[in-house]
Amino acid sequence: MSIGARRPTIRDVAERAGVSLGTVSNVLNRPDRVALATRKRVLDAIEETGFVRSTAAYQLRAGKSRSVGVVILDVSNPFFTEMARGIEDVCRDSDLVVVLCSTDELAEREARYLRLLVEQRVQGVLITPAGRKLDGVERLRRQGMPVVLLDSRTGRRDICAVFVDDVKGGELAGRHLVEAGHRRIAFLNGPLSIRQCADRRRGLRQALKRAGLDPDRCVSEYHLGALTATQGEAVVPKLLADPARPTGVFCANDVVALGLLSGLRRLDSSTPEQLAVVGYDDVRFAAMLSPSLTSVRQPIYELGRTAGRLLLDEMTNPDHRHQQILFEPELVVRDSSSPLGPEGRGARRGRRR
Amino acid sequence: MSIGARRPTIRDVAERAGVSLGTVSNVLNRPDRVALATRKRVLDAIEETGFVRSTAAYQLRAGKSRSVGVVILDVSNPFFTEMARGIEDVCRDSDLVVVLCSTDELAEREARYLRLLVEQRVQGVLITPAGRKLDGVERLRRQGMPVVLLDSRTGRRDICAVFVDDVKGGELAGRHLVEAGHRRIAFLNGPLSIRQCADRRRGLRQALKRAGLDPDRCVSEYHLGALTATQGEAVVPKLLADPARPTGVFCANDVVALGLLSGLRRLDSSTPEQLAVVGYDDVRFAAMLSPSLTSVRQPIYELGRTAGRLLLDEMTNPDHRHQQILFEPELVVRDSSSPLGPEGRGARRGRRR
DNA sequence: TTGAAAGCGCTAACAG
DNA sequence: CTGTTAGCGCTTTCAA
Numbered sequence: 001m002s003i004g005a006r007r008p009t010i011r012d013v014a015e016r017a018g019v020s021l022g023t024v025s026n027v028l029n030r031p032d033r034v035a036l037a038t039r040k041r042v043l044d045a046i047e048e049t050g051f052v053r054s055t056a057a058y059q060l061r062a063g064k065s066r067s068v069g070v071v072i073l074d075v076s077n078p079f080f081t082e083m084a085r086g087i088e089d090v091c092r093d094s095d096l097v098v099v100l101c102s103t104d105e106l107a108e109r110e111a112r113y114l115r116l117l118v119e120q121r122v123q124g125v126l127i128t129p130a131g132r133k134l135d136g137v138e139r140l141r142r143q144g145m146p147v148v149l150l151d152s153r154t155g156r157r158d159i160c161a162v163f164v165d166d167v168k169g170g171e172l173a174g175r176h177l178v179e180a181g182h183r184r185i186a187f188l189n190g191p192l193s194i195r196q197c198a199d200r201r202r203g204l205r206q207a208l209k210r211a212g213l214d215p216d217r218c219v220s221e222y223h224l225g226a227l228t229a230t231q232g233e234a235v236v237p238k239l240l241a242d243p244a245r246p247t248g249v250f251c252a253n254d255v256v257a258l259g260l261l262s263g264l265r266r267l268d269s270s271t272p273e274q275l276a277v278v279g280y281d282d283v284r285f286a287a288m289l290s291p292s293l294t295s296v297r298q299p300i301y302e303l304g305r306t307a308g309r310l311l312l313d314e315m316t317n318p319d320h321r322h323q324q325i326l327f328e329p330e331l332v333v334r335d336s337s338s339p340l341g342p343e344g345r346g347a348r349r350g351r352r353r
Numbered sequence: 354m355s356i357g358a359r360r361p362t363i364r365d366v367a368e369r370a371g372v373s374l375g376t377v378s379n380v381l382n383r384p385d386r387v388a389l390a391t392r393k394r395v396l397d398a399i400e401e402t403g404f405v406r407s408t409a410a411y412q413l414r415a416g417k418s419r420s421v422g423v424v425i426l427d428v429s430n431p432f433f434t435e436m437a438r439g440i441e442d443v444c445r446d447s448d449l450v451v452v453l454c455s456t457d458e459l460a461e462r463e464a465r466y467l468r469l470l471v472e473q474r475v476q477g478v479l480i481t482p483a484g485r486k487l488d489g490v491e492r493l494r495r496q497g498m499p500v501v502l503l504d505s506r507t508g509r510r511d512i513c514a515v516f517v518d519d520v521k522g523g524e525l526a527g528r529h530l531v532e533a534g535h536r537r538i539a540f541l542n543g544p545l546s547i548r549q550c551a552d553r554r555r556g557l558r559q560a561l562k563r564a565g566l567d568p569d570r571c572v573s574e575y576h577l578g579a580l581t582a583t584q585g586e587a588v589v590p591k592l593l594a595d596p597a598r599p600t601g602v603f604c605a606n607d608v609v610a611l612g613l614l615s616g617l618r619r620l621d622s623s624t625p626e627q628l629a630v631v632g633y634d635d636v637r638f639a640a641m642l643s644p645s646l647t648s649v650r651q652p653i654y655e656l657g658r659t660a661g662r663l664l665l666d667e668m669t670n671p672d673h674r675h676q677q678i679l680f681e682p683e684l685v686v687r688d689s690s691s692p693l694g695p696e697g698r699g700a701r702r703g704r705r706r
Numbered sequence: 707t708t709g710a711a712a713g714c715g716c717t718a719a720c721a722g
Numbered sequence: 723c724t725g726t727t728a729g730c731g732c733t734t735t736c737a738a
Contacts, residue, residue, distance in 0.1 A: 007416075007474075007496070009731055020709045025733055035707060050496055055472040056412035057731035060714045063360075065409070075453075076434045085429065097469060100428075100453050116450060119408045121360075143360070143403055229637055262641050284582055288615050290643030362715055373725045378717055388723060410715035413730045 008049040017045035028053065059121060067097040068311060069117035071110060071127040072150070073194075074228065075102040077255050078283040079300055080128075083150065086304020087126060094312055096123070103130045105194065105226050110136055118143065124311045126150045132193045146314040148307050151298075152195050154324065160310040161324045162303050166196050169296040169329035170203020171210075173250045173278045176294070176331055178211045180338075182248035182276060185219050186239055188260060189252045190227040197227075197252055200280065204250055220244045227252055232259025236267060247275065248337070254279040254286045257293055261336070265290075277336040291335035299327050361402040370398035381406065412474060420450040421664060422470035424463060424480040425503070426547075427581065428455040430608050431636040432653055433481075436503065439657020440479060447665055449476070458547065458579050460484045467493060477664045479503045485546045499667040501660050504651075505548050507677065513663040514677045515656050519549050522649040522682035523556020524563075526603045526631045529647070529684055531564045533691075535601035535629060538572050539592055541613065542605045543580040550580075553605055553633065573597045580605055585612025589620060600628065601690070607632040607639045610646055614689070618643075629690040644688035652680050 014021040019038060026034050027042040059065050070087055072080040088098045101113040110130040117125055124146035129137060140147050149161035177185055187204060190197040205215035220242055224231040251257035257279035264271055271277050271291055279286055282297035306325055314320045367374040372391060379387050380395040412418050423440055425433040441451045454466040463483040470478055477499035482490060493500050502514035530538055540557055543550040558568035573595055577584040604610035610632035617624055624630050624644055632639055635650035659678055667673045
């Protein structure tokens with residue numbers, strides 16, 4: 001096919017091979033039903049014309065696509081890309097394509113993407129909802145679309161979900177800070193409409209209460225518009241001017257912590273001497289920051305794989321039973337939250353709890 | 354629509370609204386041609402039935418989709434996701450969906466994705482080729498598919514491309530190391546089949562030659578299977594056992610440098626005292642590593658936007674002229690390559706050249 | 707083993 | 723303003 005020419009169809013191939021269009025289709029879909037010689041002629045014709053099947057036509061006939069949608073909050077957060085990789089690795093085995101959509105935590109963009117995915121007739125959707133309402137998810141399910149909640153806790157038993165115990169994760173972080181003697185803690189959180197944010201907050205407060213402290217007095221919360229490095233960096237001046245003068249900070253994820261450390265460094269404020277920092281996710285770069293970042297680890301890739309498998313089961317298994325699979329977080333202590341000392345910074349390699 | 358029911362079609366909507374199917378289509382595509390009352394009835398029927406247009410059917414009619422393909426080397430590399438964001442931001446304005454494909458530098462996977470994209474009849478493709486051959490790209494173009502090379506130098510004038518001068522980037526890194534007195538330099542590079550890798554290598558060697566040094570003697574090259582943190586970390590033992598005992602390392606990208614620093618730390622080797630490190634890309638986290646990473650900066654987001662605009666132009670403008678747009682790299686010096694001193698580490702915030 | 711023909715859901719040209 | 727109709731490219735009966 002040369003430039004400008006119309007894309008060749010199965011009909012063009014048939015003509016060239018001197019067979020009917022049905023035969024070409026058979027070569028494509030059930031080659032064993034076609035005589036060897038004919039098959040070869042057709043294959044040659046395909047080669048010569050540069051024919052490539054149209055997904056649209058296939059789909060229209062089949063009534064469904066060969067793809068699944070993955071809706072995440074932020075492509076530039078390694079947490080989500082690693083999770084997506086887990087999903088993709090599972091889907092590849094079933095010859096399914098992953099359509100990746102990043103909402104940037106915007107409900108409006110989520111709605112738009114979900115509509116797009118339905119228009120594309122994806123076979124299923126894996127989603128970390130941007131809001132708490134789940135109305136987008138509900139709409140999908142009402143239409144009979146298999147859906148798995150990604151990294152998103154739910155009390156409901158009628159929908160598949162994989163998630164990590166974020167309340168516990170928040171508590172791990174909180175307890176760690178409290179045990180290190182911090183009584184004025186800043187919490188850089190995202191919108192509470194995001195389930196993970198609300199849960200981590202709850203855990204943090206719980207930890208304080210359990211230590212006999214009053215969260216309302218000890219914690220000053222900063223609600224970032226989004227959990228990004230930019231926002232984490234932008235909040236630094238406010239943080240340093242906070243009348244409560246926090247000595248420790250808990251960031252709702254590592255990307256925010258990255259921004260925070262960046263901002264602190266820019267203002268020549270030192271960590272952890274002046275401000276201890278704890279992140280969340282334990283993404284790859286966390287261990288490598290300056291100082292290395294204490295973080296709450298999640299089994300990210302595994303989360304993705306598990307979610308992918310659940311979706312495949314829901315899509316293909318008539319006896320599918322909805323499951324909510326819970327993973328446990330783990331605190332990894334590093335320099336960003338450690339008191340300095342001769343054996344302090346740098347000596348520590350990350351201690352899990 | 355309830356679970357298990359067939360998905361409603363435009364025909365179901367028409368029936369429910371008591372109009373013909375053509376009218377429903379008009380409401381969808383040219384609402385002004387339909388009387389207000391009718392339109393309302395149809396809209397209600399759409400709402401009630403839960404009708405969602407099928408992209409497949411639309412495409413089949415239109416002969417094309419509303420999407421473009423973006424083929425990158427690695428989704429988990431912030432360099433590529435930031436570039437993708439630039440592309441997406443441009444495409445959104447034209448109501449185009451971006452299909453993101455990550456080849457992990459595997460030619461085979463690239464071929465598979467390209468085929469998939471053609472099957473989907475994407476309107477254009479932006480690609481960082483996994484190999485040097487460009488045969489996948491050639492095939493696309495022969496089929497009349499608009500293609501823009503992403504971050505990929507080409508001498509050809511008959512194809513759009515955006516790229517940064519990687520030879521110069523390599524040279525910046527090399528000169529910096531040489532000027533700092535390094536005479537035994539390790540180069541952690543990816544496969545030379547990747548254009549960027551070959552170019553950065555050339556630049557590095559050029560810098561040495563210009564300084565009157567012999568690259569063959571001064572540089573020991575390590576060809577990683579892929580430019581990932583894992584590979585960067587895995588090479589550390591070999592690096593430390595290198596008979597040439599390098600004092601400086603140039604990493605072909607920041608993700609590799611991240612892995613390298615990680616591995617060095619694990620083995621208690623110190624940077625930059627024992628080994629100066631220079632990365633490439635200057636992604637967000639580079640400034641925040643421990644030690645902060647000297648890196649060759651590229652205008653990443655801008656690269657994406659520019660590429661997106663070129664593709665849109667090629668797709669829509671009959672007078673389109675192919676352009677190769679070159680950006681300049683910039684060295685950002687930080688602690689990972691600096692000699693330590695009282696005013697040394699930490700004092701430095703990143704100096705551009 | 708191959709061919710003919712119906713139809714997937716939709717758009718757009720045309721007729722009324 | 724609304725309805726009728728011919729396909730878009732393909733898969734899949736059903737006949738030959």
